[in-house]
Amino acid sequence: MLHFQISPSSGVPVYRQVMDQVRYYVAGGQLKAGDRLPSIREMAGALHINPTTIVKAYNELQHGGDIEMKHGKGAFITEASEPRSRAEVETEFRRLCAALAASALQMGLGAERAAGILAEEIGRLGVGGKQ
Amino acid sequence: MSIEAVVKTDNLSKTFAGAVQAVSALDLAVPRGAVYGLIGRNGAGKTTAIRMLMGLLRPTGGRAEVLGADLWRARRSHRERVSYVSQEQQVHAWMTLEELCCYCSLLYSEWDQTYAEKLAGRFGLALGRQVGLMSGGERRKAAILLALAARPEVLIMDEPAAGLDPVARRELVDALVDSLSGERGQTVLFSTHIISDLERVADYVGIMDRGRMVSSSPLEDLQSSTRRIQIVFQGDQVPEGFRLPGAVRFETSGPVYTAVVRLTTESDLDGLGERLNARVNTFPLGLEDIFIELFGPDEFTTEHTESTEGRSHE
Numbered sequence: 001m002l003h004f005q006i007s008p009s010s011g012v013p014v015y016r017q018v019m020d021q022v023r024y025y026v027a028g029g030q031l032k033a034g035d036r037l038p039s040i041r042e043m044a045g046a047l048h049i050n051p052t053t054i055v056k057a058y059n060e061l062q063h064g065g066d067i068e069m070k071h072g073k074g075a076f077i078t079e080a081s082e083p084r085s086r087a088e089v090e091t092e093f094r095r096l097c098a099a100l101a102a103s104a105l106q107m108g109l110g111a112e113r114a115a116g117i118l119a120e121e122i123g124r125l126g127v128g129g130k131q
Numbered sequence: 132m133s134i135e136a137v138v139k140t141d142n143l144s145k146t147f148a149g150a151v152q153a154v155s156a157l158d159l160a161v162p163r164g165a166v167y168g169l170i171g172r173n174g175a176g177k178t179t180a181i182r183m184l185m186g187l188l189r190p191t192g193g194r195a196e197v198l199g200a201d202l203w204r205a206r207r208s209h210r211e212r213v214s215y216v217s218q219e220q221q222v223h224a225w226m227t228l229e230e231l232c233c234y235c236s237l238l239y240s241e242w243d244q245t246y247a248e249k250l251a252g253r254f255g256l257a258l259g260r261q262v263g264l265m266s267g268g269e270r271r272k273a274a275i276l277l278a279l280a281a282r283p284e285v286l287i288m289d290e291p292a293a294g295l296d297p298v299a300r301r302e303l304v305d306a307l308v309d310s311l312s313g314e315r316g317q318t319v320l321f322s323t324h325i326i327s328d329l330e331r332v333a334d335y336v337g338i339m340d341r342g343r344m345v346s347s348s349p350l351e352d353l354q355s356s357t358r359r360i361q362i363v364f365q366g367d368q369v370p371e372g373f374r375l376p377g378a379v380r381f382e383t384s385g386p387v388y389t390a391v392v393r394l395t396t397e398s399d400l401d402g403l404g405e406r407l408n409a410r411v412n413t414f415p416l417g418l419e420d421i422f423i424e425l426f427g428p429d430e431f432t433t434e435h436t437e438s439t440e441g442r443s444h445e
Contacts, residue, residue, distance in 0.1 A: 008330035009326075009327055009330055009417035009418065009419060010415065010417060011354055011415030011416045011417045012354075013350070013351035014330070040312070041312045045305065045309065045312075048301060048308060049332065050311060050332045050333070051308065051311050051312045052164070052166070053334065098412070102412050
């Protein structure tokens, strides 16, 4: 089972953190179409959190088309794990960038250099998320 | 669509002799299947409210119901659907844990002996040991074991994690998660001052302050409606008389204004930067920070009265 990690006191709702990590693993290629996610019970046990939180995360992921829940079999990553609109994706990415932007300012980095570093990091991950 | 409330209080009040108002006009509703965490400072009235719910204390006003009945008068067949872990373990000290399990199995028709033994192993408790010889932490774990093994529909716990070390608290969280993962839905109400545990398991949070419920909502609503905001104005001063609507507390330092705000919707802050011609950052707050910001020391310097809860134990 892939390692999932949450930080309950971060102020970001826990179900949201679970969703983000599933998407992160999909983006990074560690989870591929057809892969089965841990069961709700396994995931709740491993993360030491309320199972209804996992249910909520999985429901939202299913709603967004990232996973498919097959009754009695579990939750699976879908073929087209990116049916979200461009605008939704951008909103989410912007949310992540807001914190980075604040850090860049605090550290005295200009917008240009901060954008450059982001581009370098994307480059390091390589095309298609492979190392 | 109305959600069925399994644990419910309606205008519940308790005034102790000497006119100490421990609980006043408390409205609480815990939906079926929810895990509801009740937080509040010492003396906020949590224990008194829970004791009235359990039918151990008569209210001076209002009603308290669990599974649709007042437990003060409910029949045993009704009461056995509810487990309670009190702050002081009132188990019979001379019995061994095994004997206590046997005793409880006679009182609770859904008693699950296999589960009790599994929990004893998980908690590191010896079944043959006299409860009176156990440490405080072990006795608390024993009480939690007894409550869970009764396989109740409703589990009510008053400060279950108090006095437990971090490892034991994790065991408690895991036992609870395991119990909640079962086939039969379970509704849980617990009070705590250990907020990090609550963030792992609670889906609803109620905040009590001086006998009143000041906030009761799904945890994520509370998290998303409370933010720390920082506004950095151009120039070297925050404009004279600047006030941000919804700000709970604020401070200014040169051109920087920081505050904790309660938002009605996320979009409250849209365009704020442009309107003020300033740089706006928002930061999420963990529950502990939210609690301290809303009920921190400043709120209490003048009229906070100590420990009305202490009186309720008599």
